[in-house]
Amino acid sequence: MLDRCFNRTVADTPSPRSTRASCAHWVGLLLVWGLAAGVSSPAAAQRFLPDDPLWSDPDRMDMPFPAPQPVETVQEGPVELLRRLLAPPIETPTPAANVNTVEGVPNSSWYTNRHYRSPRSDAALRRGPNTTPDPAQQGSWQVEQIHDSALPRATIRDSTGRRFQLLFDTETYPELATGAAMVSSRLLHALGYNVPHYWLHDLRRDRLAPSPNTPVTDAAIDSLLTHTLRTDSTYRALVSRIPDVERRIGPFSFRGRRVDDANDVFPHEDRRELRSLRVVAAWLHHSMIRRRHTLDVGVQEDGRRFVRHYLTNLHITLGSAGARPKPRWSGHKHVLEFDQVLQRAATIGLSGAPWLETNVPHLPGLGHFGAIGFVPEEWRPEWPSPAFQRLAPADAFWAAKNIRHFSRSDLATIVETADYSSDATETYIVETLRRRRDAIGRAYLSRGGGLGRFTVQGDTLRFRDLHAQYNDAPDSLRRTITWHVFKNQSNELGRRLAQSTTRREAIPIPPSRARFLRVRLQSQSLGETRVFLRRTLPQTTLFPPMSMPYEVVGIKRRGERGN
Amino acid sequence: MSPERAAHRAERWKQKRRAKREDMHPPEPGFLEQVGAFVSNIRGSVVPRRLILTPPQLDASGLSLLVRELGEPAGGLLYKPPPLNEADQLTSLQGTAGIGGQYATEGLFGFESERYVGYAYGRYRHSPEERFYGLGPNSRRSTTSSFRRDEGLFGGLFGVSLAPETLIGGHVSYQLNRIGTVYGDLSDGQRPGRMLPGADENVDFLMMGSFFEYDSRDTPYKRAFGHRFAPTENRLRGVSVDATRGYYLAAEATHNLDYRHNDFSFTRFTLDMREFIPINEELLHGFAVRQLASVTRSSSGQMPFYRMTSLGGSRSLRGFGADRFRDRNVALVNAEVRCEIWHRLDMALFTDAGHVFREVSGLNVLTPRVGYGVGFRIKKNGQTLGRLDIAHSTEGLRTTINVGSLF
Numbered sequence: 001m002l003d004r005c006f007n008r009t010v011a012d013t014p015s016p017r018s019t020r021a022s023c024a025h026w027v028g029l030l031l032v033w034g035l036a037a038g039v040s041s042p043a044a045a046q047r048f049l050p051d052d053p054l055w056s057d058p059d060r061m062d063m064p065f066p067a068p069q070p071v072e073t074v075q076e077g078p079v080e081l082l083r084r085l086l087a088p089p090i091e092t093p094t095p096a097a098n099v100n101t102v103e104g105v106p107n108s109s110w111y112t113n114r115h116y117r118s119p120r121s122d123a124a125l126r127r128g129p130n131t132t133p134d135p136a137q138q139g140s141w142q143v144e145q146i147h148d149s150a151l152p153r154a155t156i157r158d159s160t161g162r163r164f165q166l167l168f169d170t171e172t173y174p175e176l177a178t179g180a181a182m183v184s185s186r187l188l189h190a191l192g193y194n195v196p197h198y199w200l201h202d203l204r205r206d207r208l209a210p211s212p213n214t215p216v217t218d219a220a221i222d223s224l225l226t227h228t229l230r231t232d233s234t235y236r237a238l239v240s241r242i243p244d245v246e247r248r249i250g251p252f253s254f255r256g257r258r259v260d261d262a263n264d265v266f267p268h269e270d271r272r273e274l275r276s277l278r279v280v281a282a283w284l285h286h287s288m289i290r291r292r293h294t295l296d297v298g299v300q301e302d303g304r305r306f307v308r309h310y311l312t313n314l315h316i317t318l319g320s321a322g323a324r325p326k327p328r329w330s331g332h333k334h335v336l337e338f339d340q341v342l343q344r345a346a347t348i349g350l351s352g353a354p355w356l357e358t359n360v361p362h363l364p365g366l367g368h369f370g371a372i373g374f375v376p377e378e379w380r381p382e383w384p385s386p387a388f389q390r391l392a393p394a395d396a397f398w399a400a401k402n403i404r405h406f407s408r409s410d411l412a413t414i415v416e417t418a419d420y421s422s423d424a425t426e427t428y429i430v431e432t433l434r435r436r437r438d439a440i441g442r443a444y445l446s447r448g449g450g451l452g453r454f455t456v457q458g459d460t461l462r463f464r465d466l467h468a469q470y471n472d473a474p475d476s477l478r479r480t481i482t483w484h485v486f487k488n489q490s491n492e493l494g495r496r497l498a499q500s501t502t503r504r505e506a507i508p509i510p511p512s513r514a515r516f517l518r519v520r521l522q523s524q525s526l527g528e529t530r531v532f533l534r535r536t537l538p539q540t541t542l543f544p545p546m547s548m549p550y551e552v553v554g555i556k557r558r559g560e561r562g563n
Numbered sequence: 564m565s566p567e568r569a570a571h572r573a574e575r576w577k578q579k580r581r582a583k584r585e586d587m588h589p590p591e592p593g594f595l596e597q598v599g600a601f602v603s604n605i606r607g608s609v610v611p612r613r614l615i616l617t618p619p620q621l622d623a624s625g626l627s628l629l630v631r632e633l634g635e636p637a638g639g640l641l642y643k644p645p646p647l648n649e650a651d652q653l654t655s656l657q658g659t660a661g662i663g664g665q666y667a668t669e670g671l672f673g674f675e676s677e678r679y680v681g682y683a684y685g686r687y688r689h690s691p692e693e694r695f696y697g698l699g700p701n702s703r704r705s706t707t708s709s710f711r712r713d714e715g716l717f718g719g720l721f722g723v724s725l726a727p728e729t730l731i732g733g734h735v736s737y738q739l740n741r742i743g744t745v746y747g748d749l750s751d752g753q754r755p756g757r758m759l760p761g762a763d764e765n766v767d768f769l770m771m772g773s774f775f776e777y778d779s780r781d782t783p784y785k786r787a788f789g790h791r792f793a794p795t796e797n798r799l800r801g802v803s804v805d806a807t808r809g810y811y812l813a814a815e816a817t818h819n820l821d822y823r824h825n826d827f828s829f830t831r832f833t834l835d836m837r838e839f840i841p842i843n844e845e846l847l848h849g850f851a852v853r854q855l856a857s858v859t860r861s862s863s864g865q866m867p868f869y870r871m872t873s874l875g876g877s878r879s880l881r882g883f884g885a886d887r888f889r890d891r892n893v894a895l896v897n898a899e900v901r902c903e904i905w906h907r908l909d910m911a912l913f914t915d916a917g918h919v920f921r922e923v924s925g926l927n928v929l930t931p932r933v934g935y936g937v938g939f940r941i942k943k944n945g946q947t948l949g950r951l952d953i954a955h956s957t958e959g960l961r962t963t964i965n966v967g968s969l970f
Contacts, residue, residue: 054572061580067589100572262584265576329906341905348912349848349902 047491048516048534048553053100057108059263060306065298066260069250081334081384093390096272101532101554102454103394105192109263110309111273115190115410116402122413128186132243134199136160142211143221150323151177151315152224157211167238167315170323171227175365175425177315177322178238179418183429184284184317186414191280191402192273194310196242200419202234242310247298251291252309255386258296261307269386276399277311278388279444282379283403283436285369286317287331290383318429319360319367326368329355335382363425365418371435376443393447393559400444401452404470408434441470448529448557449477449521456533456550461519462506467526477523481507486516486532493518509533509550517550527559609948614966615641629657630966637661651675653682664691678724680732685717698759698868699890700919700932704958710762711743712869718770733773737822740766740867761867766827768870772817780809780839807849807901811837819870829861829870848902851911855895858923866891874917874932877963881915882934882956890919894926899938911938915954932956 100106107113114120135141139159143166147153152168169177178200185198205225210216228235254274258264268274281289293313298305316322321330332355333340343352360370381388411433420426450467467473480501485494497517498510509517515535522528532554569575592600606617614630621627625648629641639659647654652674660666666689673682692709696702718736725731742762813835821827835855842848857872868889874880875887879895895917904910914935920926936954940947952963 049570049572049575051571051573054576056573058573058577059580061577063580063584069590259590260587262580262587265579265583327906335907336905341908344902344904345910348900349904349910352904 045491046489047486048101048488048532052553053102053104054106055100055104055113057098057106059108059110059265060301060304061263062304063262063306065247065305066249066258066296066307068248081336093392094270095392096275096395097266097270099272099394099398102552103398103555103557105272105398109306110194110271111192112194114192116192116405119405120190122409125186125190125410125413126417128198128414128417129189129195130197130199132197132241134197134201135162135164135239140209141166141207143208143216143224144211144214146216146220146224152228154208154221154224156208162241165240167240168225168228168235173320173324173365173367174228174230175236175418175420176320176325176367178236179365179420179425180318180320180367181238181240181315182418183415184286184314186417187284187406187433188280188311188314190406190410190414193277193280194308195314196240196310196312198314199239200417201237201239202230202232203237204234238315242295242297242312244299244301245297246300246305249296249298249307251294252296253291254388258307261296263306269390271387272395272398274387275391275395276402278381278385278391279376279396279399279440280403281381281388282331282374282376283433283440284317285319285326285331285436286314287326287379287381288316288321289381290385319369321367325366328358328368329353330368330382331355331379332358332373334380334384361424361428363428364422365420365425366428369429369432371432371439374436374439376436376440393444394557396444397447397557400440401466403437404441404445404466406433406437411437438470441466445470446526447559449479449523449526451521451529451557454531454552454555456509456552458549459509460506461509461531461533461550461552463521463531465505477526478503480520480522482520482522483510484518484520485512485514486518488516488534516553527557530554530556530558532556609946609966612966614948629659631659632965635661635663635665637665637667647672665689679722680724680730681719681721683717683719684736686715688712688714690714693869694884694886695868696887696889698871699921700888700927700930702888704884704887710869713739713741713743715739722774728777728779730776730778731774733771735772736770738768738770738819740768740869742869759868760865761827761869764824766824766867767822768827769820769822770817771820772815774813774815776814777810777812780806780811780837806837806839806851808839808841810839811835819866826863827861827866828863829859829866831857831859831872833857842900848900851897851899851901853895853897855893858892872919874919877950877952877965879915880917880932880934880956881913881936881938881952881954881963882961883932883958884961887958888917888919888932890921892920892923892926894918894920894928894931896931907942909940909942911940912936913938913952913954934961 098105098108105111105113115125135156135158141156141158141164143154143156144163145155147155151170154166155163156166157163167177167181169175181198182200185195188195205222208221208225210218210221225235230236252258253268255267255269257267277289281287289311293311293316295310295312296307297310299308319325321327340352344350355373358370358373360366360368360372408430412430415426415430415433418426418429420429446467450465450471451463452466453462453464455462465477468477478501480499482499483497485497486492487494494514497512500507507519507521509519515537517533518530519533520528520530531552533550534553535548536551537548569578601618604619606619606622608615608617612632615627616630617627623645625643625645627641627643629639631637631639637659638661639657641655641657643653643655654672656668656670658666658668667687669684669686671682671684673680673684675681690712693712695708695710696704697706697708716736716738718734720732720734722730722732740761742765813833815833815835816830818830819828833855834857835853837851837853840850842850859866859871871889871891872893873886873889874893874895875883876885879897880887895915897913897915899911899913901909901911912935914933916931916933918926918928918931934954934956936952938950938952940950942948949964949966952965954961954963
């Protein structure tokens with residue numbers, strides 16, 4: 001009961017001397033209270049701290065920028081593939097390291113809670129990550145560099161001096177790459193990830209001019225635009241920009257930590273948003289995701305310098321592999337799986353490739369993106385990722401509830417931003433995203449009974465049965481509800497307060513003076529969810545009145561097998 | 564205060580960062596990382612029988628490392644001056660040397676547009692030991708000989724696309740041949756330097772040729788300079804392993820004028836037809852077949868033995884050694900059933916049947932030389948990077964490894 005007061009006092013005082021002075025009068029009381037209550041556990045066992053649940057990770061402390069590094073100094077994918085071939089994947093991954101006490105991910109330089117925690121308007125979904133203006137329409141866009149790549153790409157500078165990247169589709173597959181980037185950037189942003197700003201523009205040739213003092217010529221620009229002209233004499237261009245970049249550092253790894261960034265203390269393979277990116281990538285068919293499609297940049301905010309972590313090259317999501325559609329095997333296996341190769345060789349190709357049956361309609365701008373044969377648990381990126389391989393059921397549940405939160409209307413709003421020339425393509429992509437979303441919900445949302453959105457309203461604990469709501473499962477689960485007093489200081493259960501069974505999504509909180517309560521909602525077949533409540537007290541209240549409300553301070557889900 | 568003792572979660576996480584700041588150091592890539600970075604930065608490309616590697620240090624200079632086949636594996640340098648290698652023009656110089664003492668130089672200068680292709684070429688090759696098993700279909704493997712050959716060639720080619728899938732054109736070249744020392748245990752009648760035509764004198768040819776090509780394959784040859792019909796490449800190419808559907812037909816006639824003596828002038832007619840038929844697209848199966856006939860006519864009835872068409876090796880009869888059978892005329896059929904067993908690996912079951920003959924009347928279609936086997940082809944983005952063929956014939960088992968698409 002006194003832990004919060006004691007902790008708060010210690011944390012808020014500037015020096016040990018004043019700490020001792022201000023807490024001196026509490027020490028005796030603590031000793032008496034502790035002895036009377038029979039509490040002997042050390043403070044280290046304390047489960048919840050005063051600022052739990054933490055919703056903002058202080059990983060944007062002022063730190064020196066790491067030095068820039070090459071795009072990819074290490075081929076992480078092949079190393080992971082070899083590791084996977086030599087050693088079986090771990091069976092019981094450890095819990096994610098950067099989660100708070102309610103199994104959420106605090107806002108950080110990697111991730112920002114967005115659509116699930118506070119639903120975004122249609123306008124916000126449509127705008128996506130774009131918080132800065134697109135290139136100025138006054139004056140020409142000066143082409144500084146034309147890149148040597150499978151897709152026509154260039155770097156431009158607008159009349160305000162800001163630099164942007166331009167990307168065009170190939171003649172063979174119009175709208176494929178540009179459309180995928182528009183859709184995925186908005187979905188990933190709404191999910192909480194950092195992504196570049198993306199705009200679609202209908203360019204005319206006279207908008208582009210060679211930049212002085214560069215080798216770019218008018219002929220080179222003409223060559224860049226060859227084959228991408230549309231019937232209305234415009235070019236469909238994807239414009240992108242990462243804002244506020246003070247230093248472009250290089251890609252981040254899906255394993256380990258940056259040794260040159262003090263803010264980076266959690267191993268990347270143990271970051272929930274990176275582990276869960278496997279589920280998100282499965283949804284968006286981002287099977288080409290790997291280290292080279294990420295970017296760390298140094299930014300400065302309020303005088304603090306820190307590293308922000310981006311997912312980039314989103315034009316290779318959905319059915320697009322950039323200059324062409326994704327191959328049919330993509331998403332079904334890693335680049336090399338010996339058993340399938342041997343099976344096909346032994347049968348002269350008559351078996352060993354079930355993915356061959358996953359056909360998609362031939363629609364402009366679609367590529368190879370469908371829902372038939374999509375099994376979220378079996379979906380695989382082309383190259384193994386250390387973070388993806390450590391996906392735990394809790395990580396997958398977290399990703400699934402975020403993904404499942406998108407309504408069909410949300411998806412339609414976002415897909416509309418790709419401005420596909422074919423209504424059939426737009427409808428098909430919306431439906432495919434919806435069906436893949438539903439499959440993810442069915443695969444992962446049942447953990448611990450599939451409960452979420454816990455809130456306390458008065459003397460009632462309310463929640464949503466996500467499994468029943470999203471998976472069209474009738475709410476026939478009779479849950480056993482068991483209330484206990486919870487001793488936070490020693491992380492132990494106290495006496496049992498009540499037990500009942502119910503199917504409702506609102507359960508009354510039993511009367512108690514206890515500072516912490518724990519309720520266990522146990523279903524027959526889907527595991528259990530434990531919710532911890534704490535009284536919202538003024539910090540100096542020693543004996544709280546029963547009228548003080550509770551708040552949710554902790555959530556712990558356990559699957560059917562206790563994992 | 565240690566991080567574990569902090570009272571608030573945020574403070575604990577901050578303290579971890581403060582502690583790490585005190586112990587920071589720049590990343591130091593290990594040996595394997597450095598090797599991996601070096602290898603991954605090398606730009607590579609494959610053209611038939613050539614592997615071109617461009618380390619980043621050489622990228623701006625236009626220089627590349629070249630690995631190719633000159634009878635034996637060979638390596639060297641390829642130089643493409645950047646200002647002369649824009650989208651529609653190419654200039655290249657290359658020099659290579661092999662482990663067997665062979666060496667070659669080659670230069671190309673040309674252009675290509677939507678409709679036209681044209682280039683000038685020059686080449687010199689030195690082969691200290693070219694294999695020779697004798698003439699005709701009944702030559703024996705046990706009695707081999709070898710000879711030295713130096714060849715110089717220069718000329719030009721011009722072609723016009725009458726339609727997107729057709730090309731018609733012609734070429735003119737001058738070829739010098741120098742034949743040298745002969746070793747081996749062939750009988751006198753089969754031994755270069757005795758009764759074999761062209762073995763005891765140097766013959767220069769003025770070559771004038773015309774060609775027609777129809778190509779509707781889904782992965783046709785790029786109109787790469789020097790890899791079409793001009794005699795800078797081996798005439799007997801293989802069936803493309805890249806294509807999965809479509810047809811290819813090439814008809815070619817080349818008159819070789821013996822510029823010095825007129826004794827060895829001859830004309831060669833070649834018809835090359837290939838069909839690529841998907842058997843089951845769902846299962847990624849396909850069928851490929853090639854029929855080739857090459858016949859020569861000469862007023863004197865003679866032509867140099869080293870200009871005769873040969874069969875054997877990875878481009879024709881895979882169960883036999885390179886240039887195993889040699890004569891004035893050739894008929895050849897290759898057939899393959901292919902399937903994709905990995906997205907970067909195709910497997911093929913194949914059979915080859917071929918015959919060499921002196922006169923058309925001597926063609927015996929019932930007794931061809933036959934080989935069969937299994938092949939594996941490494942591919943990337945639809946292009947064949949290399950292949951391994953294991954073939955069996957009456958002369959045993961042969962394994963060949965090649966770079967690029969030979970068929």
